[in-house]
Amino acid sequence: MPIKVIIASKNPVKIDATKASFQRKFPEHSFEFEGVSVPSDVNDQPMTHKETQEGAQNRANNAKIKYPEADFWVGIEGGVHDDEFGMQAFAWVVVLSKSISNQAQTAVFYLPEAIAKLVRSGIELGEADDIYFGRTNSKQKDGAVGILTNGEIDRKAYYEHAMIMALIPFTLKVLSN
Template sequence: MKIIIGTKNPTKINACKAIFSEYEIEGASVASKVSAQPFSDEETRTGAINRAYGSAALNDNGLGIGLEGGIMFVDNKLYLCNWGALVTPGNDVYTASGARIVLPQEFIADLESGKELGTIMADFSKKENVSSKEGAVGIFTNDLIDRSEMFMHVVKLLRGQWEYSDKQKRKH
C-alpha cells in the first residue's frame, strides 16, 4: 500500500517512514487551507485534516496523512502544538495530537505580526532550516526529542487507531 503525506518537510516524511516502514511513503505539496502559522488547537487540527484529505485525493487506494504544527495559548502561556490526521480510501478520518511545550513569551509579538514559528526559531537559534531539522521542540528540549520524533508519536497514534478500527470491522 502507498501512503501519501501532505508535505515535503523531511521531519514529517521521516516520521511516517519510521512508523509505516513496510509501506511506500511519498511526500506531496498539499495545502493546509489554514494560516501559514496556525494559532490554536482547532486551526492546527483542521490543517492536518485538510492535508490528509488532499493527500488521500492523490492516492487511489492508499492512505492520506496530514501533519501540522501550530501554536496555542493555555493560561496565557504560549505552547507549541501538533496534530495529525489519517484518511482511508473509504474516507474514514482518524486524528491525534502530540507533545506540547512552552515557548518563550517574547515570540508572541512576532507571531501576532504574521511571522511563522520556523522563521522565529531560525533567528532565535541562529540555525538554518530549524523546521526541517530539530524544530523548536529540539531546541527547547536540548535535543532530547526532535521534531521528527515528536511527529512519530502522533503517527503511531494514527496508525494504532486505524489498525484497531480495521480489526474491529473484520470481526463483524
C-alpha cells in the same frame, strides 16, 4: 505490492516520522511513501488548536483528492495557541484510508515569551526560531521542540508518538482495507 502512503508535506522530518511510524506499527508490510505538496487551506501559522487540526485534516483530504490511487493519506500540521500560561506549540496528525479516519495531537509545550512575541507579530514559528537562535531552516530539522530540549526530543520522534496514536484504529483493522 507495497502499500502506498501519501504524506501531505515535502518536509523531510514529517516524511521520516511517517515512514518510521508505519514501518514500526506494520513491520510485516512493505510500503511506498511519497511526500507531496498540497494546501492546508488555513493560515501559514495556525494560531489555535481548531485551526491547526483543520490544517492537518485539510492536508490529508487534499492529498486524497489529488492522489486517489493511494492506500493512506497523512496530514501533519504544526500550530500554536495562546492561553493563560503563554503560547503553546503542538501539532496535529490526521491519517486517512479509504474507509477509516483518525487523528491525534502531539504533546504540548510552551514557547519562551521572546519567541511567542515574534509569532504573535506574524512570523511563523520556524522562522521565529531561526531569528531567535540564529539558525536557518530549523523547521526542516529539529524544530522548536528539538532546539528547546537541546535535542532530547527531536522533531521526528515528537511527530512519531502522535502518528502511532493516530494509527490505533488501523492497527485494529490490520490494514484490511
